[in-house]
Amino acid sequence: MKLGSIELSTDLMLAPLMDVTTPSFRQLICDLGGVGMVVTPMVFVQQIALAPKTVLPHLEHIENQSPASVQIVASGRNEEHIKKAIDFLSSFQFDILDINGGCPATHTMKSGSGGALLRDYNREGDISRFQKIIESAIKFSSRPVSVKTRLGFEREDEILDICKMIENSGAEFLTIHGRTVKQKYSGGINFEIIKQVKNTIEIPVVGNGDVIDYDSYKNMKERTGCDAVMIGRAVMADPLLFNRIWEHQKSSKKDFEFPPFSERHNIKDIRQYLLKNNQFIESSSQFWNTDRFKCAEMRRLAIWFVKGITGYKKVREKLSKFNIFDELKTYIFSKSFEEDFNN
Numbered sequence: 001m002k003l004g005s006i007e008l009s010t011d012l013m014l015a016p017l018m019d020v021t022t023p024s025f026r027q028l029i030c031d032l033g034g035v036g037m038v039v040t041p042m043v044f045v046q047q048i049a050l051a052p053k054t055v056l057p058h059l060e061h062i063e064n065q066s067p068a069s070v071q072i073v074a075s076g077r078n079e080e081h082i083k084k085a086i087d088f089l090s091s092f093q094f095d096i097l098d099i100n101g102g103c104p105a106t107h108t109m110k111s112g113s114g115g116a117l118l119r120d121y122n123r124e125g126d127i128s129r130f131q132k133i134i135e136s137a138i139k140f141s142s143r144p145v146s147v148k149t150r151l152g153f154e155r156e157d158e159i160l161d162i163c164k165m166i167e168n169s170g171a172e173f174l175t176i177h178g179r180t181v182k183q184k185y186s187g188g189i190n191f192e193i194i195k196q197v198k199n200t201i202e203i204p205v206v207g208n209g210d211v212i213d214y215d216s217y218k219n220m221k222e223r224t225g226c227d228a229v230m231i232g233r234a235v236m237a238d239p240l241l242f243n244r245i246w247e248h249q250k251s252s253k254k255d256f257e258f259p260p261f262s263e264r265h266n267i268k269d270i271r272q273y274l275l276k277n278n279q280f281i282e283s284s285s286q287f288w289n290t291d292r293f294k295c296a297e298m299r300r301l302a303i304w305f306v307k308g309i310t311g312y313k314k315v316r317e318k319l320s321k322f323n324i325f326d327e328l329k330t331y332i333f334s335k336s337f338e339e340d341f342n343n
């Protein structure tokens with residue numbers, strides 16, 4: 001399938017998740033299959049412009065994760081920062097530049113970026129900062145530009161005006177998390193408004209929010225008519241989720257039972273995931289080579305993957321205390337790791 005000019009092997013996308021969709025996590029998800037595109041967590045243009053090296057850990061081996069999208073976040077108050085950031089990013093091999101127009105986090109909002117672009121949209125003059133950012137990104141980027149946003153700041157139908165601006169500014173596709181900025185993660189997804197957006201604009205629309213299995217994926221597609229589906233939090237607990245949904249989509253079997261989260265993987269699977277993770281970490285460059293960094297990366301993944309497995313609390317507590325990479329790996333592959341699930 002195609003999203004704008006980008007060819008995707010499936011209609012499933014890994015959401016940008018700060019501190020989660022790191023290069024090693026993205027690589028694991030790509031290796032497990034079923035995902036059509038991965039997105040980096042948001043990187044602040046000001047940070048890239050003023051201290052470009054700080055963005056390098058996000059881009060490790062991005063050339064092997066194609067199609068991959070790099071998400072930037074900007075306030076639109078300094079076009080030079082956008083230009084500098086995009087110039088710096090241009091030497092990396094990725095496929096699409098995404099603009100964050102919905103992050104509700106306080107520090108993002110305070111900087112005038114993310115969700116603040118929706119908050120200020122109707123308060124500004126003829127051309128909003130949101131529009132300026134999209135237009136600047138398109139002007140400076142040799143790659144296509146997409147936008148990820150929410151339904152609005154406070155009202156769920158604000159997006160119906162804004163989506164036209166996004167399309168007219170030249171974005172190749174639009175991803176919508178079906179909540180307002182004010183809602184953060186509370187309340188349900190408004191499928192009806194995503195459907196109305198899909199019927200309002202010509203560019204492809206990606207639906208996002210609360211997809212956890214095949215039924216919720218199907219539900220998002222059928223109720224909104226969206227072109228693709230983006231999934232975030234559920235993949236942290238089930239890295240095989242894209243593969244499972246895609247295999248089910250291809251199969252003719254109607255009665256596929258999606259296992260509950262607690263049964264989606266076992267200790268053997270977790271070890272397999274972490275072995276792959278180890279390979280990635282070991283093959284990475286100077287920005288990833290401190291023992292502390294490597295340990296933190298694997299520890300974080302291990303903690304998500306054990307969550308939900310019967311008796312995981314003691315294991316999680318032990319995992320959280322490791323600061324030395326080799327010691328962490330020794331524990332994960334030891335008998336006591338298995339035994340601790342029963343204690």
Ligand SMILES: Cc1cc2nc3c(=O)[nH]c(=O)nc-3n(C[C@H](O)[C@H](O)[C@H](O)COP(=O)(O)O)c2cc1C
Pocket residue numbers: 015016017018019020040041042071100103148177208209210211230231232233234
């Ligand atoms: C820990 C965490 C970090 C996130 N970081 C980002 C981010 O960097 N950029 C972004 O656009 N959205 C971010 N989001 C929002 C997700 O991309 C996604 O829109 C949201 O979680 C809803 O999808 P889900 O229900 O499938 O998780 C983040 C969400 C979480 C929980």
